[in-house]
Amino acid sequence: MTVTDVAGAPVAELSLVPKLFVTRAMDALRKARTLPAAERTAALARAGRIFAEETVDGLTFEEYQRTVARVSGVPMGVVRAATAAIIEATEVAPVAAYQARPVGAVDDWRAEETRRGSAVWTRKGDVFAVHAAGNHPGPHSLWVEALAMGYRVAVRPSRREPFTPHRLISALRAAGFGADQVVLLPTDYDAADEILRSADYGLVYGGDEVVRKYAGTRVLPQGPGRSKMLVPAGTDWRDHLDTIVDSIAHQGGVACINATTVLVEGDPAPLAQAIAERLAAIPSLPPEDEKAVLAVQPAEGARKLEAFLLARAAGTTAHLGGDGIVEELGDGSAVLRPAVHQLDRPDAEQAGIELPFPCVWVAPWSPADGIGPLRNSLVLTAFTDDEALIDELLAEPTISNLYLGDHPTYWIRPGVPHDSYLGEFLMRTKTVIRD
Amino acid sequence: MSTVDPLLEFPLDTQPDPDEFLRAALRWHFSPETGSPFWIERAGTLGFDPLTDIGGFADLGRFPNLANELRDVRAEDLIPRGYGDRPDVVGVYESGGTTGAPKRIVLLKEWLDRLLAWSSGQLDRHGVPQGVNWLVVAPTGPHMVGDVIKRQTAFRGGLAFTVDLDPRWVKKLIADGKTAEAGAYAEHIVDQVAFLLQTQDIGVLMCTPPVLERLARREDLAKLIDEKVKAINWVGTQMDADTRYLYRTEVFPKAHLYSGYGSTMILGNASERPGLTDDDPCIYDPFAPHMVFDVVDPGTRETVAYGERGQVVMHHVSKSLFMPNNLERDYATRVPGPEGVWQIGDSVADIAPVQEFDNETVIEGVY
Numbered sequence: 082m083t084v085t086d087v088a089g090a091p092v093a094e095l096s097l098v099p100k101l102f103v104t105r106a107m108d109a110l111r112k113a114r115t116l117p118a119a120e121r122t123a124a125l126a127r128a129g130r131i132f133a134e135e136t137v138d139g140l141t142f143e144e145y146q147r148t149v150a151r152v153s154g155v156p157m158g159v160v161r162a163a164t165a166a167i168i169e170a171t172e173v174a175p176v177a178a179y180q181a182r183p184v185g186a187v188d189d190w191r192a193e194e195t196r197r198g199s200a201v202w203t204r205k206g207d208v209f210a211v212h213a214a215g216n217h218p219g220p221h222s223l224w225v226e227a228l229a230m231g232y233r234v235a236v237r238p239s240r241r242e243p244f245t246p247h248r249l250i251s252a253l254r255a256a257g258f259g260a261d262q263v264v265l266l267p268t269d270y271d272a273a274d275e276i277l278r279s280a281d282y283g284l285v286y287g288g289d290e291v292v293r294k295y296a297g298t299r300v301l302p303q304g305p306g307r308s309k310m311l312v313p314a315g316t317d318w319r320d321h322l323d324t325i326v327d328s329i330a331h332q333g334g335v336a337c338i339n340a341t342t343v344l345v346e347g348d349p350a351p352l353a354q355a356i357a358e359r360l361a362a363i364p365s366l367p368p369e370d371e372k373a374v375l376a377v378q379p380a381e382g383a384r385k386l387e388a389f390l391l392a393r394a395a396g397t398t399a400h401l402g403g404d405g406i407v408e409e410l411g412d413g414s415a416v417l418r419p420a421v422h423q424l425d426r427p428d429a430e431q432a433g434i435e436l437p438f439p440c441v442w443v444a445p446w447s448p449a450d451g452i453g454p455l456r457n458s459l460v461l462t463a464f465t466d467d468e469a470l471i472d473e474l475l476a477e478p479t480i481s482n483l484y485l486g487d488h489p490t491y492w493i494r495p496g497v498p499h500d501s502y503l504g505e506f507l508m509r510t511k512t513v514i515r516d
Numbered sequence: 517m518s519t520v521d522p523l524l525e526f527p528l529d530t531q532p533d534p535d536e537f538l539r540a541a542l543r544w545h546f547s548p549e550t551g552s553p554f555w556i557e558r559a560g561t562l563g564f565d566p567l568t569d570i571g572g573f574a575d576l577g578r579f580p581n582l583a584n585e586l587r588d589v590r591a592e593d594l595i596p597r598g599y600g601d602r603p604d605v606v607g608v609y610e611s612g613g614t615t616g617a618p619k620r621i622v623l624l625k626e627w628l629d630r631l632l633a634w635s636s637g638q639l640d641r642h643g644v645p646q647g648v649n650w651l652v653v654a655p656t657g658p659h660m661v662g663d664v665i666k667r668q669t670a671f672r673g674g675l676a677f678t679v680d681l682d683p684r685w686v687k688k689l690i691a692d693g694k695t696a697e698a699g700a701y702a703e704h705i706v707d708q709v710a711f712l713l714q715t716q717d718i719g720v721l722m723c724t725p726p727v728l729e730r731l732a733r734r735e736d737l738a739k740l741i742d743e744k745v746k747a748i749n750w751v752g753t754q755m756d757a758d759t760r761y762l763y764r765t766e767v768f769p770k771a772h773l774y775s776g777y778g779s780t781m782i783l784g785n786a787s788e789r790p791g792l793t794d795d796d797p798c799i800y801d802p803f804a805p806h807m808v809f810d811v812v813d814p815g816t817r818e819t820v821a822y823g824e825r826g827q828v829v830m831h832h833v834s835k836s837l838f839m840p841n842n843l844e845r846d847y848a849t850r851v852p853g854p855e856g857v858w859q860i861g862d863s864v865a866d867i868a869p870v871q872e873f874d875n876e877t878v879i880e881g882v883y
Contacts, residue, residue: 099759104733105766 082240086151087368087377087414093148095243100272106264107279110208110233113261118188121229122175124257129171131252133164138251145248147369153242154414155217156366156373159332163219167249170222170495177496178226181504190513198514205509206281208233212273213246214286215239216335216437220303221249222495224284226503228253234263235280237273282507301506305435306337306459308490311446314346316464318355321487325352326359328462328490330419333376334439338460338491338499341435344427344446350398353423353443357400360419360439365408375416376438383407383415386436390420393434397442398423406438427454452477459500460490520544520598524835528633534805534860535572538833542566545838550598554589555838558582573808573860576831576840583781583842586611586619594622596836606667609660611780612683621780623660624836631664631784632671634803638787639672642774644747647673648719651712653705653727654751655681660780661751665722677716679708681724683752706730706737713740721745721771724752725759732767742768751776751785754868761794776800777867781842782807782832789854789863797865801854806834808861811850812843819862825849828864845869 084093098106116124133142140148146164150157170177179188179202186200195201209232211224216239227234238246243265250265266276277283283300285291292304310325312318318325328340345352366373378386387407394403402420409415417438424431424444432442432454446454452473455461462484463474474483481500484492493499523540526532545551546559546566559566564578586594591608604625610618640646650669656662662678669676689698705727712718721741723731728750732738741748748763748771755775763773777800778785784807789799802809810829811820820826828844849866853859 099756099762101729101732101759101762101767104729105762108733108735 084152084240084243085379087154087379088410088412089379089414092152093244095238095240095267097267097269098272100268100275103266103268103272103275104279106266107208107210107235107276109261110235110264111279113233113259115207115231115233116258116262118175118231120257121231124253125171125174125225125229127256128249128252128258129168131255132171132249133168135252135255137248137255140244140248145244149218149242149244150368150373152244153215153217154333154368154377155335156333156376157369157371158373159335160218162332163217163222164245166219166495167222167225167245170225173495174225174229178229178502178504180496181498181502181508183510186510190515195513195515198512200510201513202504202508203511204231205507206232208235208280208282209507210234210276210280210283211236212277212283212285212287213238214303215241215243217332218242218245219336220286221245223499223503225249225253227507228258228263230504230507232282232507233261235266235276236264237266237268237276240267243267284503301503303337303500306339307341307433307435307457308338308460309342309344309455309458309462310340310490311455311461311463311465312343312345312352313446313448313463313465313467313470318345318352318464321464322355322359324462324487324489326356329356329441330360330363330374330439331489331491333374333417334419335376335437336491337435338493339439340441340462340490342432342442342444342454344444344454346446346448349423349443349445353398353400353421356441356443357419357421360421361401363419365410365416365418367410367412367414375418377410377414377416380407380409380413380415383409383417386417386438390434390436390440393431394420394422397425397429397431400443402440406440433457455480460484462488462490520835528630528637531858532805537805538572538576539567539570541833541835541838542570544598544835545596548597550596552596553593554585557593573805573831576808579840581841581843583619583839586621586781586839587617589620591620591622594620594837595624598835599624599626607657607660607663609663609780610658612659618658619781621660621783621837621839623664623783627783627834627836628664628667630806630834631803632668635668635785635787636672638790641790642747642787643772643790644749644774645719648746649675649677649717650720650722651677651679651709651716651718651745653679653681653709653721653723655683659683660783661778661785664785674719677712677718679705679712681705681727702726702730706734710734710737713737713744718744720747720749722749722751725750725755726753728763729759732763738767742770745771747772747774749774749776749787751778754866755798757794757797760798764794777864779830779842779844781839781844782830783834783837784832797849797851798867799851799863799865800867801857801859801863802830802861804853804859804861807832809864811848811862811864820850822850822852822862825866828867831861 082095083091084095086092146160150160182202186202187194190201209227236246253263286303292302295302363374368377387405400421406418406420407415419439427444427446427450456479458480460482461480521540523537545555595603606623606628652665654661666676775788776785786800786802808831811826814827828846828848830842832839847868848864851863851865853863
């Protein structure tokens with residue numbers, strides 16, 4: 082099948098592997114030997130350098146980045162940041178992955194602690210499968226942690242953007258991981274299920290439906306972020322406007338860690354207006370432009386998103402994008418421009434609508450509303466020092482990450498969890514005592 | 517007492533004039549003494565006289581597609597009266613039921629003998645050895661394929677081991693979203709195949725692509741198959757070229773892999789054209805003039821150009837059955853007949869099911 086850029090121009094041909102190939106590849110992963118930890122660490126770091134510095138399969142790093150921007154529509158600056166994060170992840174994955182290790186456990190049965198009896202952190206399985214998303218290269222920095230933990234890994238790339246996993250896996254192979262230790266498996270939907278079925282554990286990206294389907298299984302779903310920001314009374318939003326606007330629009334608004342909803346105690350209108358003014362000033366540029374900020378999509382798809390937004394936003398007050406969010410670039414592609422809508426209550430249904438561009442819902446909130454409207458957030462940035470509220474927010478299971486004070490929702494570093502540590506899902510402790 | 521036109525029983529090593537053969541068949545099927553009640557009853561409603569208005573295969577399109585009537589017609593009414601009071605019936609068989617209620621057809625011994633003689637010649641051309649045992653993982657009653665292959669094995673001097681497969685049950689499970697149960701059923705099939713592979717001399721394995729895939733997944737069985745089996749015959753659903761290549765080169769490098777394509781409604785099955793390379797599509801040449809294929813544009817019903825895709829139309833013309841213009845569920849590429857071999861009508865390649873057929877969604881599955 083043909084991979085096209087945002088203007089519909091063909092960029093590459095992607096061959097899909099048949100189910101039988103998947104079965105055999107997964108078998109090979111299962112039979113393979115895991116590299117010793119020290120070799121994994123070295124190979125991962127080497128892979129990062131190859132990824133960044135070498136020509137991989139005919140593409141230089143710059144050509145690769147430009148291609149990713151053109152096919153995914155993610156702005157060039159975001160691609161640079163995301164690919165830098167991937168390179169850093171290969172370097173630090175061996176450390177970052179082990180941040181999840183319980184304090185009572187050691188890495189290796191050879192550790193001195195096991196002579197007295199100690200927990201050892203061990204893999205729950207051998208083979209890990211990833212159904213990657215194509216909206217952003219960033220998530221590919223996560224599964225390298227599984228390699229660091231000693232899993233053999235199969236990645237099914239998104240058809241929209243197969244370049245990042247292809248380059249990363251090529252680099253990992255060149256760096257010393259065997260063909261039976263990490264594989265790229267582009268497939269149709271039927272064979273895609275086979276990849277998950279024949280793996281011990283899996284990771285999938287998708288919407289609410291995917292999350293419901295896989296919740297509580299051996300497959301870890303990564304769903305919508307619905308990240309939020311809370312501006313309580315006593316905090317002047319003017320002091321944090323940069324952080325708020327950045328949280329909405331950084332990375333073109335395509336990520337799950339972009340703010341979807343801003344809740345403000347008091348009248349939301351002035352903040353909504355201020356956000357709208359800032360976002361309105363962002364220029365519309367093709368994704369490969371160094372100054373691009375906004376994401377670009379094929380015009381037809383952009384129009385569908387626009388129609389969806391306009392239909393769902395009915396009854397709200399538009400501060401930006403009320404007439405539409407599509408600006409065509411004339412080559413078949415279109416910039417997804419920001420939208421700012423004001424809601425009249427924090428539990429309005431629109432507050433949970435997350436779209437792949439800077440689309441924010443600004444709603445009133447008061448302590449009487451409680452934390453209900455703050456639930457189901459991948460990231461919640463709360464400009465508060467109210468300890469009772471913080472206690473409550475931290476205890477809330479559906480808030481995955483809590484940022485207090487002036488920290489954008491997209492803040493993330495290797496070594497801190499994105500949505501719990503991957504190691505919490507893939508590893509377990511086992512007691513070992515020896516003579 | 518009627519006499520049988522020798523044209524209807526032409527020796528297989530001769531080439532009858534196809535149009536004369538067709539006219540002889542029409543005389544047989546539409547004469548009150550020899551025809552079936554099914555056709556004699558319908559003769560008056562056709563709007564033309566099949567005995568005088570049909571000059572040859574080119575005119576066959578005038579007949580309506582009556583295959584849907586096979587869903588509820590009395591099976592007895594399908595047997596030509598010319599076979600007398602004690603026709604030698606092998607069985608009454610049904611279509612898969614993929615597209616609604618099953619259609620029913622009667623298989624007469626006389627036709628089966630002709631079919632086996634012809635298809636056995638095809639197997640010889642594929643290099644399939646005679647005198648070996650077959651492991652047939654296919655549906656038996658009410659479906660035809662199991663019984664026919666059993667008889668074919670006997671015809672070629674081997675024993676047939678059968679593992680029954682109920683495609684309708686699998687399709688029902690898949691339609692209900694019970695994929696795990698469908699998978700468990702398929703594993704049950706594979707378990708039964710395993711016992712036979714482990715204990716018996718199996719020279720030829722016949723199964724569907726989904727079953728073959730599950731066999732390949734079990735390393736011990738894949739090894740056994742490659743050691744014992746001389747030929748693997750896959751039938752029932754399509755297989756993509758990449759998968760075929762993997763089987764030939766990596767999974768079963770020693771066995772000869774070939775496919776078959778047929779339909780209950782033409783009372784038979786054609787093997788893939790011998791000598792095709794991995795880059796060729798799977799081409800099927802029918803048993804002409806008894807089976808005749810056409811590939812049409814589904815909208816206009818016009819025959820498509822060679823190399824174009826369209827929906828498959830099949831005709832069956834023999835002494836035992838006349839069933840023209842049956843629009844099959846499959847899509848195919850229209851291909852000329854094999855060079856140097858006499859054939860009327862087209863060959864078909866790269867079969868794939870139509871997704872929607874007679875307003876029933878086609879369900880493919882383990883079958």
